[in-house]
Amino acid sequence: MVSTFMFKSLAVVGATGAVGREFARLLEHHLVGVERIRLLASARSAGTSLPVRGTAITVECLTHDSLTGADLAFFSAGRDVSREFAPPAARAGTIVIDNSSAFRMEPDVPLVVPEVNPQDLDHHHGLIANPNCSTILLAMVLGPLHLAHPIRRVVVSTYQAASGAGHSAMQELQHQTGAVLAGRRFQPEVFPHPCALNVFSHESTIDESGYNEEERKIMAETRKILGHPNLAISATSVRVPVLRAHSESVNITFGEPVTEDEVREILRGSPGLRVVDDRPANHFPMPSEASGIDEVLVGRIRQDLSQAEGRGIELFLSGDQLRKGAALNAIQIAERLQPS
Amino acid sequence: MVSTFMFKSLAVVGATGAVGREFARLLEHHLVGVERIRLLASARSAGTSLPVRGTAITVECLTHDSLTGADLAFFSAGRDVSREFAPPAARAGTIVIDNSSAFRMEPDVPLVVPEVNPQDLDHHHGLIANPNCSTILLAMVLGPLHLAHPIRRVVVSTYQAASGAGHSAMQELQHQTGAVLAGRRFQPEVFPHPCALNVFSHESTIDESGYNEEERKIMAETRKILGHPNLAISATSVRVPVLRAHSESVNITFGEPVTEDEVREILRGSPGLRVVDDRPANHFPMPSEASGIDEVLVGRIRQDLSQAEGRGIELFLSGDQLRKGAALNAIQIAERLQPS
Numbered sequence: 001m002v003s004t005f006m007f008k009s010l011a012v013v014g015a016t017g018a019v020g021r022e023f024a025r026l027l028e029h030h031l032v033g034v035e036r037i038r039l040l041a042s043a044r045s046a047g048t049s050l051p052v053r054g055t056a057i058t059v060e061c062l063t064h065d066s067l068t069g070a071d072l073a074f075f076s077a078g079r080d081v082s083r084e085f086a087p088p089a090a091r092a093g094t095i096v097i098d099n100s101s102a103f104r105m106e107p108d109v110p111l112v113v114p115e116v117n118p119q120d121l122d123h124h125h126g127l128i129a130n131p132n133c134s135t136i137l138l139a140m141v142l143g144p145l146h147l148a149h150p151i152r153r154v155v156v157s158t159y160q161a162a163s164g165a166g167h168s169a170m171q172e173l174q175h176q177t178g179a180v181l182a183g184r185r186f187q188p189e190v191f192p193h194p195c196a197l198n199v200f201s202h203e204s205t206i207d208e209s210g211y212n213e214e215e216r217k218i219m220a221e222t223r224k225i226l227g228h229p230n231l232a233i234s235a236t237s238v239r240v241p242v243l244r245a246h247s248e249s250v251n252i253t254f255g256e257p258v259t260e261d262e263v264r265e266i267l268r269g270s271p272g273l274r275v276v277d278d279r280p281a282n283h284f285p286m287p288s289e290a291s292g293i294d295e296v297l298v299g300r301i302r303q304d305l306s307q308a309e310g311r312g313i314e315l316f317l318s319g320d321q322l323r324k325g326a327a328l329n330a331i332q333i334a335e336r337l338q339p340s
Numbered sequence: 341m342v343s344t345f346m347f348k349s350l351a352v353v354g355a356t357g358a359v360g361r362e363f364a365r366l367l368e369h370h371l372v373g374v375e376r377i378r379l380l381a382s383a384r385s386a387g388t389s390l391p392v393r394g395t396a397i398t399v400e401c402l403t404h405d406s407l408t409g410a411d412l413a414f415f416s417a418g419r420d421v422s423r424e425f426a427p428p429a430a431r432a433g434t435i436v437i438d439n440s441s442a443f444r445m446e447p448d449v450p451l452v453v454p455e456v457n458p459q460d461l462d463h464h465h466g467l468i469a470n471p472n473c474s475t476i477l478l479a480m481v482l483g484p485l486h487l488a489h490p491i492r493r494v495v496v497s498t499y500q501a502a503s504g505a506g507h508s509a510m511q512e513l514q515h516q517t518g519a520v521l522a523g524r525r526f527q528p529e530v531f532p533h534p535c536a537l538n539v540f541s542h543e544s545t546i547d548e549s550g551y552n553e554e555e556r557k558i559m560a561e562t563r564k565i566l567g568h569p570n571l572a573i574s575a576t577s578v579r580v581p582v583l584r585a586h587s588e589s590v591n592i593t594f595g596e597p598v599t600e601d602e603v604r605e606i607l608r609g610s611p612g613l614r615v616v617d618d619r620p621a622n623h624f625p626m627p628s629e630a631s632g633i634d635e636v637l638v639g640r641i642r643q644d645l646s647q648a649e650g651r652g653i654e655l656f657l658s659g660d661q662l663r664k665g666a667a668l669n670a671i672q673i674a675e676r677l678q679p680s
Binding site: 174200203210234243249251286287299300 | 369494499517532539546549550584589628639647654
């Protein structure tokens with residue numbers, strides 16, 4: 001989609017990370033009206049250069065002056081950097097779209113998946129939060145369903161890729177897998193556990209309830225995006241040896257009977273989704289097909305036989321964690337914010 | 341555990357498969373009273389030899405005479421072989437423990453996880469079914485919980501290893517992963533989809549309900565093992581790039597309030613389980629630690645925040661698919677069947 005934006009100057013903060021690099025790639029075809037692009041990162045990464053629209057741009061060190069004059073800034077350098085640099089930038093007139101979790105649950109900060117709750121962009125104060133990656137993919141499917149038939153409860157188990165833990169985690173998965181295949185010993189460095197040919201509970205901190213931070217994000221952010229503070233939702237977040245697309249097994253309880261055909265029809269008509277649900281061919285959403293594309297794949301849509309009165313639906317989704325799960329969603333927010 | 345069995349002659353049918361090889365390894369320390377061990381397979385595999393208790397045993401071709409004189413036979417050569425050879429062997433006096441799905445749901449065939457429903461062995465007719473691998477692991481956890489607090493509903497999403505599809509699938513995962521890392525093209529042969537660094541819905545046939553055969557096994561067999569024909573249960577079976585241990589994310593609804601401490605206590609006291617639930621260390625069940633051991637690992641035990649009145653529990657388990665998920669469980673059945 002080629003846009004004709006009036007944003008003229010754009011900065012990417014955290015440009016050398018996995019999400020930052022994806023921003024740089026997506027700018028090839030998005031926000032084409034932007035004339036000036038600055039890439040910013042920590043002192044450690046400053047000086048390297050990244051190709052953007054065919055030109056090598058040198059990454060500069062982020063300072064408190066870096067964002068002066070920028071109409072728009074994407075932040076993807078972690079919670080601490082966002083906490084320090086995003087609010088002053090927003091106060092100075094830059095529209096900040098923040099990929100960290102720093103401000104997502106602030107009541108006056110919109111948390112937006114453009115296909116699901118674009119109306120929440122109407123009242124921003126210069127700072128808009130991009131949701132957690134697993135949450136975006138889940139909300140893409142739950143959003144249109146909830147609009148048609150109120151959802152009561154969701155149980156989700158994730159199959160999360162290494163990319164969610166950054167560029168170095170993707171490299172660790174590749175190097176460690178090579179070591180395992182060659183029978184060499186290895187020391188996990190980025191992840192706390194072996195990631196090659198293994199599966200482990202998400203590495204984020206566990207709170208006293210027993211849920212980890214990633215699961216808490218999925219649960220709290222989904223409620224905010226759907227505008228459904230009473231949604232009963234439980235998440236289990238698990239890492240799998242996949243490079244850059246997350247998958248989720250989703251069990252939904254509706255407040256009323258809903259047929260699988262209805263669900264399939266609703267999802268087929270929803271922007272940003274592609275229904276992949278070919279039972280005879282055993283062809284369903286997979287990370288290998290979700291990687292590198294914009295759409296979230298959804299399939300395995302079936303009546304949940306464990307729920308009475310046809311109020312339950314099971315489904316499975318896969319989506320690119322770096323693209324719709326992060327950089328693309330942030331860019332789509334910017335595209336919706338075209339200055340009037 | 342060293343047993344003093346009166347079974348004197350034993351045959352392993354399907355000896356060269358992934359499960360058959362695990363049988364051979366386990367016989368080192370199990371059923372030590374058995375004096376004669378025969379390894380049987382199809383004509384294609386006959387002639388190879390496998391080490392059993394330090395001696396190379398030549399694999400013989402399975403014929404209708406092969407089981408004559410065997411006190412005990414383990415079948416793990418697929419449904420068709422079991423259908424043809426198991427019933428006549430049982431009629432001729434051999435006790436058959438069948439790892440295929442051929443007879444599992446027959447009303448007069450016990451389907452047994454020895455720690456959960458050993459009483460079902462009291463009335464066998466020479467043929468005992470070993471449950472599906474995912475089902476055994478799940479029943480190991482649900483069994484003791486259901487005994488203490490009746491379970492109403494279970495939602496399970498699996499993370500299944502390649503070994504469930506046999507020795508050639510394990511080889512495909514290794515070879516294909518090497519190819520992907522080296523940037524070489526590959527053609528999936530055993531699995532219908534790429535298995536390296538990918539996740540896909542279980543390859544078994546989907547029926548008109550939208551559930552696949554593996555999921556149907558988990559649902560039907562769990563009901564039979566627990567003696568709970570009305571259990572509401574829904575399964576989603578997914579392959580992950582792991583060699584030989586399955587994991588499962590399990591959401592349980594009890595008929596009454598149950599605390600996570602109670603659940604942990606029950607599982608800690610249950611044979612064959614090891615609770616791995618260290619929140620500060622972020623240490624939970626993983627295939628890398630479940631592989632090659634007898635116990636099923638269980639952890640991430642927490643109150644399900646999406647269920648009212650404390651009636652919901654979330655947990656995660658990992659277990660060796662070839663060992664407790666197949667060969668070990670069958671051997672344990674035999675150990676319970678010590679002739680009187």
